[in-house]
Amino acid sequence: QVQLVESGGGLVQAGGSLRLSCAVSGSIFSANAMAWYRQAPGKPRDMVASITRSGITEYTDSVKGRFTISRDNAKNTVYLQMNSLKPEDTAVYYCYGRYSSSRYWGQGTQVTVSS
Secondary structure, three states: OOOEEEEOOEEEEOOOOEEEEEEEOOOOOOOOEEEEEEEOOOOOOEEEEEEEOOOOEEEOHHHOOOEEEEEEOOOOEEEEEEOOOOHHHOEEEEEEEEOOOOEEEOOOEEEEEEO
16 A cells, blocks of 8 residues: 655745645555646646656646756655745645556645735
């Protein structure tokens, strides 16, 4: 059983930065892909960024150039560096792991960006 635990959320002013971390109890090297999703109140959960086992990254258009996803296989941790934050980035951010046999979600961490 793989467990994902997010941390690093909080309250920040517009233009500020935060780095989210996702600590994985299992091996992230064996995951086909790891990703960050977010969900704002009343909206669906959408993918923000993903990274494959080979390191290929993908971003939703609204965060391109501002967010960076990375992984540290030795630490079994996935990161999301968020710069130039905007109020519309306010949401609960979830870590997601896609393995061959299953998918896993973290419990989420709140990010609030004030204007």
